[in-house]
Amino acid sequence: MRQYLYHLVGVFFGVFCIAGCQQNAAPVDENARPMAYSEKQLESFLDSVGRLPIEPMVKEARYYSDSIFYGRQNMEVKFSATDFQMLLKEAKKGLINEKLAREFHTDYDSSDVYEGKLYASFHPFDKNENQPDQFAICFEPPAMNSEGDVYFFRKNQCIAKHHVYHRYGLELEHYQDEAGKTVIYYKENFVSGTGIWWWDYYFYRYEGDKLSPLLSELQNGNLRTIPAYPAKWLESTVVDTKPLTLKMVYYLSGENDDYILNDSTNVQYHWDVKAKMLKGDYEHSKLSQNQILAYNLGAGNELFFIKAHYERLKQLMKDKAKRRLILYFLNDEKEKVDMND
Numbered sequence: 001m002r003q004y005l006y007h008l009v010g011v012f013f014g015v016f017c018i019a020g021c022q023q024n025a026a027p028v029d030e031n032a033r034p035m036a037y038s039e040k041q042l043e044s045f046l047d048s049v050g051r052l053p054i055e056p057m058v059k060e061a062r063y064y065s066d067s068i069f070y071g072r073q074n075m076e077v078k079f080s081a082t083d084f085q086m087l088l089k090e091a092k093k094g095l096i097n098e099k100l101a102r103e104f105h106t107d108y109d110s111s112d113v114y115e116g117k118l119y120a121s122f123h124p125f126d127k128n129e130n131q132p133d134q135f136a137i138c139f140e141p142p143a144m145n146s147e148g149d150v151y152f153f154r155k156n157q158c159i160a161k162h163h164v165y166h167r168y169g170l171e172l173e174h175y176q177d178e179a180g181k182t183v184i185y186y187k188e189n190f191v192s193g194t195g196i197w198w199w200d201y202y203f204y205r206y207e208g209d210k211l212s213p214l215l216s217e218l219q220n221g222n223l224r225t226i227p228a229y230p231a232k233w234l235e236s237t238v239v240d241t242k243p244l245t246l247k248m249v250y251y252l253s254g255e256n257d258d259y260i261l262n263d264s265t266n267v268q269y270h271w272d273v274k275a276k277m278l279k280g281d282y283e284h285s286k287l288s289q290n291q292i293l294a295y296n297l298g299a300g301n302e303l304f305f306i307k308a309h310y311e312r313l314k315q316l317m318k319d320k321a322k323r324r325l326i327l328y329f330l331n332d333e334k335e336k337v338d339m340n341d
Contacts, residue, residue, distance in 0.1 A: 032255070032324070032328075033255075033328075035327070035328070035331045036331055036334070036335055037331055037334055039327060041334075042327050042330040042331055042334065043317075045330055045333075045334045045337075046306065046310070046313060046314070046317075046326075046330055049303055049306045049307050049310065050306075050307065050310035050314075052303070052307055054290060054304075054307050054308070057299060057303065057304040057307060057308075058290060058293065058304075060298065060299050060300075060304075061293050061294070061296060061298040061299040061304055062293065062298065063298065064190065064298050065188075065190065065200050065216055065296070065298060066216065068188060069188075069200070069202055069213055069216040070213055072160060072161070072162050072204075072211070072213070073160065073161040073162075074159065074160055074210065074211070075104065075151075075158050075159055075160055075161055076157065076158075076159070076209075077103060077104040077157065077158040078156055078157045078158075079103065079156045079157070079158075080156075081156070083100060083103070084155075084156040086100060087100055087137075088131070090117075090120075091120055091122040091135075091137050092122050094119060094120060094121065094122070095114070095117040095118070095119060095120065096117060096118050096120045096137070096139075097116065097117055098113055098116050098117060098118055101118050101120075101139070104151055104158040104161075105118070105139055105149060105151065107149065108139060108149075112139070112141055118139055119139065119140065119141055120137050120138060120139050121137070121138045121140075121170070122135065122136075122137060123135055123136040123137070123138065123172050123174075125174045125182050125184065125206075133154060133155050134152075134153065134154055134182050134206055135152075135153050136150050136151060136152045136153065136172060136184070137150070137151050137153070138150045138151075138164075138170055138172070139151075140170075146165060146166065146167050146168075146189070147163065147164060147165045147166065148163075148164060148166070148170060149161060149162075149163050149164075150162045150163075150164050150170065150172065150186075152184070152211050154206065154208075154209055157209060159209050159210060159211055160204075160210075160211040164186060164188060165188060165189045165190070166186065166187060166188070166189060167189035167192050167199075170186065171186055171187055172184065172185075172186045173185050173186065173238070175241040176241075177205065177241065177242070177244070177271075178242050178243065178271070179271070181205050181206055181207070182205065182206040183203055183204070183205045183206075183214060183241075183244075184203070184204055184205075184206075184211075185201055185202060185203040185204070185238075186201075186202055187199045187200070187201060187202075187219050187220075188200050188201075188202050190296075190297070190298075191297055195222070195223070195224040195231075196222065196223055196224075196297065197220060197221075197222050198218075198220070198221050198222070198296055198297045198298075199218075199219040199220045199221075200216055200217065200218055200219055200296070201215070201216070201217050201218075201219040201236065201238075201246075202215075202216055203215040203216070203217075203244075203278065212276070213277065214277055214278050215244070215269060215277060215278040217236065217246060217267075217280070217292065218234060218236060218292050218293065218295055218296050219235070219236050220234070220235045220236070221233065221234050221295040221296045221297060223297060230252070230253060230254050230255075230260075230328070230329045230332060231251075231252075231253045231257075232250075232251070232252045232253075232295055232305065233250065233251055233295070234248055234249070234250035234292065234295035235248070235249050235250075236248045236249075236267075239266070243268050243269060243270055244268070244269040244278060245266055245267065245268050245269070246266065246267050246269070247264065247265075247266050248264060248265050248266070248267065248287060248292065249263075249264040250262075250263060250264070250265075250287070250295065251263075252305075252309075252329075254324075254325030254326070254328055254329055255324070255325055255328050258321070258325055259325075260313075260316065260322060260325045260326055260329065261309075261312070261316075263286060264286075265285045265286035265287055266285065267280050267281065267282060267285045267287070267292075268280070268281045268284070269281070288308065290304075290308040291308045291309055293308070294307075294308040294309070301333070301336060301337075302329075302333045302336075303333070303337070306330070306333065313326055
């Protein structure tokens with residue numbers, strides 16, 4: 001499935017480059033690069049995208065990330081008191097006996113074994129780090145690695161396995177939520193390259209002997225394939241945990257890095273009793289849930305971005321400087337659509 005996503009982004013990149021090189025119509029002004037369509041055609045294109053149903057776009061944009069987020073493996077592996085104490089002792093030292101590790105960690109290569117042991121990192125989630133009730137063990141070689149198996153424990157039982165693509169090193173964080181329960185979160189990487197990357201935040205909560213999905217939200221989405229051509233970027237960071245609050249900084253740039261959008265906002269997340277997950281308070285944010293989602297690379301084109309920001313783009317078209325930038329943005333996207341018809 002991850003190979004499919006790289007193919008999707010590759011196609012997106014290729015079409016973007018082709019569209020950027022095939023400008024052959026009259027420019028908006030003498031100093032501007034040529035456009036392929038008239039202003040009237042581009043405004044009609046904007047309105048036509050605005051009339052498209054958004055649900056299929058949302059489904060496509062969420063599909064890849066959600067399949068991983070909700071597809072984590074639950075486990076029920078219990079250790080005897082003796083083995084559990086040995087596991088804790090060795091995990092803290094960063095090397096776990098292969099025989100002991102095989103009780104729950106079976107998917108590894110022989111090259112990962114060093115003198116009968118496997119490299120591991122220890123991540124306690126309790127104040128008592130020497131004898132934690134909740135913790136995680138991650139297996140990966142000490143050299144730079146882009147992924148690893150992370151096992152979550154409650155007392156002497158391994159309750160879940162997450163295979164995490166972190167790209168540059170696992171950043172496993174945790175906090176106690178307003179209900180006093182332990183929430184863990186990390187960044188999952190989907191694509192990384194020159195001018196292109198995509199990470200999501202994955203949040204899960206300890207619910208007894210289970211680790212339940214809590215929230216999946218874009219952490220960092222970036223698309224800049226050609227200098228001086230349109231680019232989009234959004235990055236979110238955790239700024240509070242009671243309630244959970246993400247600060248999002250974002251932009252959509254047009255010709256020569258002039259900004260169409262350039263702003264920041266905070267989103268608070270609260271417990272939804274019915275869904276048993278966190279729900280964003282997007283009504284008190286500058287971005288809707290779909291607008292945030294439109295900054296990821298899951299849809300493979302910008303029609304979803306245009307649809308999610310339709311009202312905002314229509315409003316900005318009234319500004320002369322913004323109008324020129326938006327027209328170029330629409331011109332490039334319409335060329336891609338017409339090329340695929």
